[in-house]
Amino acid sequence: MANEDLQIPGYEIPPEMQGQVAVTTLDRIYNWGRKNSLWPMMFGLACCAIEMIATAASRFDFARFGMEVMRPSPRQADVMIVSGTVTKKMVPQIVRLYNQMPEPKYVVAMGACASGGGPFKEGYNVVSGIDKFIPVDVYIPGCPPTPQALINGLMMLQKKVERESLRTARWYSREPAPAIPVPVLGPDLMDPRRYDEIRAYTLSKRNQQTTEEQTEA
Amino acid sequence: MAESPVVGTQLNLLDHFPEWLKKDERPGFEGYIVPAEHLLEFAHALRDRFGYDLLSSVTGVDYLPEGKMEVVYHALQTTGGPVLNFKVQVDRQNPVVPSVVSIWPGADFQEREAWDLLGIRFEGHPDLRRILMWEGFAGHPLRKDWKEPYFEEEAKPYKSRWPEGHVQRAEDRHPLHDNVDYPAGFDPDSWSPETADDVLYKTYQSIMEGSDSELHTDRMIVNLGPQHPSTHGVFRMVVVLDGETVVDVKPVFGYLHRNHEKIGERCTWLQIMPFTDRLDYISSMSNNFGYALAVERLMGIKPPERAEYIRVMMAELTRIVSHLISIGFLLNDLGAYFTPSLYALEERELILDIFEAVSGSRMMCNYFRFGGVARDLPEGVLDKVKELVFERLPRKIDEFDRYLTRNEIVRVRTEGVGVLTAEQAIALSATGPILRASGVPYDIRRADPYSIYDRFDFDVVVRYHGDVYDRYLVRLEEIRQSIRILQQVVRDIPEGPVQTGKPQWQVRVPAGESYGRVEGPKGELGYYIVSNGKPNPWRYHVRAPSFVNLTSLAQMARGGKVADIVVILGSIDIVLGEVDR
Ligand code: SF4
Numbered sequence: 026m027a028n029e030d031l032q033i034p035g036y037e038i039p040p041e042m043q044g045q046v047a048v049t050t051l052d053r054i055y056n057w058g059r060k061n062s063l064w065p066m067m068f069g070l071a072c073c074a075i076e077m078i079a080t081a082a083s084r085f086d087f088a089r090f091g092m093e094v095m096r097p098s099p100r101q102a103d104v105m106i107v108s109g110t111v112t113k114k115m116v117p118q119i120v121r122l123y124n125q126m127p128e129p130k131y132v133v134a135m136g137a138c139a140s141g142g143g144p145f146k147e148g149y150n151v152v153s154g155i156d157k158f159i160p161v162d163v164y165i166p167g168c169p170p171t172p173q174a175l176i177n178g179l180m181m182l183q184k185k186v187e188r189e190s191l192r193t194a195r196w197y198s199r200e201p202a203p204a205i206p207v208p209v210l211g212p213d214l215m216d217p218r219r220y221d222e223i224r225a226y227t228l229s230k231r232n233q234q235t236t237e238e239q240t241e242a
Numbered sequence: 243m244a245e246s247p248v249v250g251t252q253l254n255l256l257d258h259f260p261e262w263l264k265k266d267e268r269p270g271f272e273g274y275i276v277p278a279e280h281l282l283e284f285a286h287a288l289r290d291r292f293g294y295d296l297l298s299s300v301t302g303v304d305y306l307p308e309g310k311m312e313v314v315y316h317a318l319q320t321t322g323g324p325v326l327n328f329k330v331q332v333d334r335q336n337p338v339v340p341s342v343v344s345i346w347p348g349a350d351f352q353e354r355e356a357w358d359l360l361g362i363r364f365e366g367h368p369d370l371r372r373i374l375m376w377e378g379f380a381g382h383p384l385r386k387d388w389k390e391p392y393f394e395e396e397a398k399p400y401k402s403r404w405p406e407g408h409v410q411r412a413e414d415r416h417p418l419h420d421n422v423d424y425p426a427g428f429d430p431d432s433w434s435p436e437t438a439d440d441v442l443y444k445t446y447q448s449i450m451e452g453s454d455s456e457l458h459t460d461r462m463i464v465n466l467g468p469q470h471p472s473t474h475g476v477f478r479m480v481v482v483l484d485g486e487t488v489v490d491v492k493p494v495f496g497y498l499h500r501n502h503e504k505i506g507e508r509c510t511w512l513q514i515m516p517f518t519d520r521l522d523y524i525s526s527m528s529n530n531f532g533y534a535l536a537v538e539r540l541m542g543i544k545p546p547e548r549a550e551y552i553r554v555m556m557a558e559l560t561r562i563v564s565h566l567i568s569i570g571f572l573l574n575d576l577g578a579y580f581t582p583s584l585y586a587l588e589e590r591e592l593i594l595d596i597f598e599a600v601s602g603s604r605m606m607c608n609y610f611r612f613g614g615v616a617r618d619l620p621e622g623v624l625d626k627v628k629e630l631v632f633e634r635l636p637r638k639i640d641e642f643d644r645y646l647t648r649n650e651i652v653r654v655r656t657e658g659v660g661v662l663t664a665e666q667a668i669a670l671s672a673t674g675p676i677l678r679a680s681g682v683p684y685d686i687r688r689a690d691p692y693s694i695y696d697r698f699d700f701d702v703v704v705r706y707h708g709d710v711y712d713r714y715l716v717r718l719e720e721i722r723q724s725i726r727i728l729q730q731v732v733r734d735i736p737e738g739p740v741q742t743g744k745p746q747w748q749v750r751v752p753a754g755e756s757y758g759r760v761e762g763p764k765g766e767l768g769y770y771i772v773s774n775g776k777p778n779p780w781r782y783h784v785r786a787p788s789f790v791n792l793t794s795l796a797q798m799a800r801g802g803k804v805a806d807i808v809v810i811l812g813s814i815d816i817v818l819g820e821v822d823r
Contacts, residue, residue, distance in 0.1 A: 070475070071818065082583075082588070084588070110498060118469055122469060142421070145500040145520075146392070147412065148502075150374075151500055209430075212378065212433075213391070213423055215422075216420075223418070227426055227428040228427065234426050
């Protein structure tokens with residue numbers, strides 16, 4: 026399979042060398058290596074994590090995609106599979122873990138919960154999707170997604186990796202990736218990027234209350 | 243301990259406390275009402291004179307219209323029999339109830355939960371902190387007048403969706419376009435973010451000083467989790483160490499608190515069923531079972547014969563799955579990296595095939611209905627089950643046995659580790675394999691039989707050392723017993739309908755209360771529901787076995803080595819969906 030992926034057309038390779046030699050670009054060979062050894066972070070949040078484990082186990086076996094090296098440390102991982110409900114109490118930790126991953130890094134939102142809150146969306150401790158805080162590369166629908174769906178999602182991610190270019194890749198630019206501000210647990214979850222909005226909201230809420238009290242009085 | 247316990251059903255407690263004890267006479271309700279000032283006296287008598295040695299569940303109910311808060315207790319005798327239900331009613335403005343932790347230490351986390359979610363203060367509780375939400379969170383969310391940010395209506399089906407549906411995202415309705423809300427006039431910059439952990443570490447202050455070791459080592463706090471490869475999900479333990487020795491452990495919960503109960507109280511009775519799947523997501527079928535039993539008790543209906551058999555079949559298959567996973571991952575925690583769990587998952591896949599065939603989903607089965615099950619077994623499923631329980635599974639379990647039980651490393655790491663004596667287990671409200679591994683042969687299928695369990699031949703597995711090894715042995719043997727039950731099920735299952743009456747999407751549940759409990763794979767799974775005759779429950783509470791079993795974690799871990807904590811936690815077998823709900 027490698028050859029079809031790597032060979033760029035237009036170069037004549039003698040028949041006896043086909044299968045051993047390929048003429049390719051740096052981008053292609055580099056991405057081909059990367060996409061076949063994406064290391065996921067060993068990190069489960071809820072029910073979807075059990076299907077992720079099943080995907081790693083014998084029947085589905087995502088080692089076939091070079092993904093069996095699950096790393097408990099974010100510093101050694103390439104992909105974060107957000108597998109389950111993101112709660113307000115947990116999201117500071119998830120953002121911190123994401124910040125600790127070295128670039129290039131990818132995020133897969135597995136299942137309804139991670140993608141948008143899922144069945145528990147209306148709950149007071151539930152975040153409406155992890156993309157409110159960190160950028161997501163692939164969304165996988167399902168509750169839980171079947172192992173087949175997860176594998177499909179991971180193959181989508183591989184395709185995405187394949188299309189990246191060394192020249193434009195963000196992680197080769199001079200600046201380090203800006204860290205995402207870690208949300209804070211206050212009277213409710215607070216996103217540091219939105220403090221101004223929050224202040225405006227609570228202020229208008231108080232004004233409204235005072236007007237109500239005045240009209241009553 | 244007990245003076246000659248009087249057996250449950252004949253017992254009339256009114257004779258013993260005529261001055262102040264009252265029967266709960268609201269229609270559909272049962273049990274007793276105890277005045278708050280006599281609660282401790284009553285609890286003492288229950289435990290020491292009447293043999294109610296295990297306090298199974300504690301929870302609160304907010305009766306907003308009556309201006310009352312009620313704390314509901316369920317106690318049981320470990321010699322068997324039905325649960326005893328008693329309540330304390332207090333004023334809603336200032337709900338204070340004496341804590342029963344001094345009598346039943348197992349009430350610890352459950353009282354904290356009632357404080358956290360309902361704001362009921364338990365006087366005399368040694369460590370009354372929030373448990374599922376964080377310290378500093380505004381309000382007590384299970385109170386009936388507390389509204390979540392995405393609040394739409396009191397009860398489903400919401401008018402925006404039924405009878406005519408409109409696509410409307412919850413974010414678009416909220417001024418902040420997010421699932422958050424803040425008190426009026428709140429300034430985020432004024433918030434000091436450390437509060438929650440400060441409160442927790444402060445509880446350790448006294449033990450942090452003074453070490454008893456000769457080396458005068460410093461004590462140290464180590465956090466394991468919430469992201470840790472061996473905490474089985476987003477669970478956190480805060481451990482105090484003296485060298486390598488564990489001085490104390492406190493679990494921190496709530497990282498997967500998905501507001502199951504609040505959402506449940508907005509849902510219709512049937513809409514809750516799929517949510518129960520997601521409690522202990524490894525054993526969705528037995529979660530369905532408990533909830534169906536609780537509602538059926540209130541409705542006064544019974545499923546037809548065939549449905550009963552199907553239910554038992556599914557529940558026992560679930561038990562096998564859950565125990566297999568538990569054994570596999572316990573070995574993982576011991577360092578047998580992944581091989582045993584891969585063996586376990588292989589068998590699990592075969593059982594999941596059956597679940598998928600009957601319900602359409604591998605994990606979230608949503609298969610039980612009030613008065614039966616959703617649909618009959620499709621063709622071929624029974625043969626598959628037969629193949630499994632007569633051929634494959636017994637062989638595979640023997641294989642596990644052969645590889646693990648006498649393995650030297652397994653024995654050295656687990657024997658005598660994490661010991662819980664029978665008295666401790668009962669006092670700490672442990673149930674399920676934990677209790678049985680400590681020498682108490684209590685299994686609800688025998689002690690208070692439900693469904694048709696009284697028809698089957700099986701043994702209640704019990705071991706006596708109360709250590710990690712015995713918990714492993716109990717689980718292994720219980721799989722064999724489940725296979726035995728399954729063999730009888732496939733032999734005897736009759737033909738016939740699988741649902742009483744017509745399938746309905748909206749059932750009528752008469753006013754009253756009900757506590758339905760089953761012997762789930764992890765212990766006593768109980769559902770406490772209160773109906774006021776409306777299409778939605780007034781109160782819906784889950785007594786989650788792995789949550790309550792965690793009460794004994796500290797007892798098991800104290801004095802041991804830090805490396806053993808992970809194994810001990812593995813032997814409790816928790817699933818976070820159920821712990822945090
Ligand atoms: S999407 Fe469904 S299965 Fe996945 S975590 Fe959410 S509730 Fe669980």
